[in-house]
Amino acid sequence: MNIDFHQNFTQFFHALEILKPQENATQYMTFQSSIKEGAIHRFMPRADLEVVVSDYSFHQEHRMYISTAKPMVEVSYCLQGTRGVHISNCEYEVTPGTCTLQLMEQVEANFLFNKDESYQMVGIGIPVTTFNHYMEKINGNGGATKFSKVLQGYPYRLFQEKIDSLDLFMVKQLLEGIAANRMTNLELESMALQLLTRTFQTFFSHPTNSMEFSQDDRAKLSQAKAIMAGNIVNPPSLMELSRLIGLNDYKLKKGFKEMYGTTVFGYLREQRLEKACYLLQNGTMNVMEVANAVGYSNPSHFAEVFKERYGLSPREFVKYSSH
Template identity: 80%
Template sequence: MSVDFHHNFTQFFHALGILEPQKKSAQYMSFQSTLKEGAIHRFMPRTDLEVVVSDYSFHQEHQVNVSTAKPMVEISYCLQGTRGVQISNRDYEVTAGTCTMQLMEQVEANFIYNKDESYQMVGIGIPVTTFNHYMENINRNEGTPIRFSEVLRGNPFRFFQENINPLDMLIVKQLLEALVANRLTNLELECTVLQLLTRTCQTFFPHSTNPMEFSRDDRAKLFQARMIMAENMLNPPSLMELSRLVGLNDYKLKKGFKEMYGTTVFGYLREQRLEKACYLLQSGTMNVMEVANAVGYSNPSHFAAVFKEKYGLNPRDFIRYRSQ
């Protein structure tokens, strides 16, 4: 009998020491050991999707060893806690506020948990065929799509990690709130998860119209440039300053950034500012002026204009709309 990718999650749950769940599409699973507390919710909105919401802690340092039985792709949003992972003799760390994508074949994994640390995560698992399908759709008009085997390049495991995009954080938190309130239909869950999948695939695998023109070192520098702009919204460097910081001449920086990320350096900065503004307005902890200042806009009228251009509503109307 063939083993599907859901078996990888089942193996992990067994190794974690949870009570055997009932066989249904939405499963609540609690721990059978007093060494841990909390629970895991497991959802399967369709056969090629697995959604896992984890919220637990351990009363002592703990390790979980598990083997994957089927190639798959997992995307995780870590909201709380720092967890170590050892795979193929390499150490990785998953920290709060990060999104990770893991592509794996058959591997041995060792998960390391700290004592009395709360872990809250949302994980999405898909089989290889679904990953390839989404990469084809993302790049359907832009040449040959990236495939699972090409990303692995003969390795059994690849690990990608970035800070969670503010808009993605908003989507994940709204998803959690709806699941806790039990007001999310199976179709709504599926649609939300597919939205996150598409956005994350675009984040980790931006399409380049001419990827062979840039060396691996150049691509790493362009990625560094993107991170610098995202982390310095309030006081971003000029193009010349950014060029010096990453070690690329300004022509290659502008051309490479546009080809890798589909926008200019400052177009990317604008998108990051507006997505963070959307998240802050949704949180309800700041007024419009405070949000504008928090994302680098000193002129509130200009902020309102660019916000409306992106979202179709000015910030005050957006607040009223979201509260309804």
């Protein structure tokens, strides 16, 4: 098993001037430079997994250069702070509320940190062999989504999405468990692997094949998605949606599935449950009110759908969120 990907994290810590970065299983590291403050918590619950919790800020604008040592895959959740990065002649920006998936060979990276901005992030890193193993588990045949296939000959690729509501809930639970020093090694490993699996499913479990559809068709399908997202309480029927976007129902159903990896009403269901998660965590509405607010007139059906998606009933979710 390729475990030398840990060197990439060690190089990053060295560049940040972390106090004595070592490749130990668990480590709390503080800065030794006066231009920055904060700390990084590093965990290695098993040989092919690294979890890094970062919470720091800089007293002046700070640029940092590193060169990765080994190929790896990293999923990171940005909770605070906007960070710029220049890799392989491309500029990227990591902003709060985003989940970023990076696949990298040996690359050179330049980071830009803003003055007096707080940075809070959770990163999960794995070697290439582990990534390929999970792709096989998720898709049955990982050939189409193996590390080398995804890179397509490039040294680096980045995918980015808004953090899913359940993922954000899990990340916050992870942070709370670490802060209270009550998270076991096994719990940390389990939660990290769940987050990795969910992220890989988001980006790779539904390969698209939009080549059959014209640019105009794709624009209409994008319009259909926006219409459904904006009308989760009273959505149009498929026939109504077809008329609204000017596309026949066959192309609508087939195209939507190919472009977005789900059916029109599967997408609607996800949007409803995403908003339900937000409203339940917000704590200003009870379960019945939330059900109505996202388009479910039957609270029992809402509870059933919610538990099927998230593994917790709405009431259990509220209980865990409040803790």
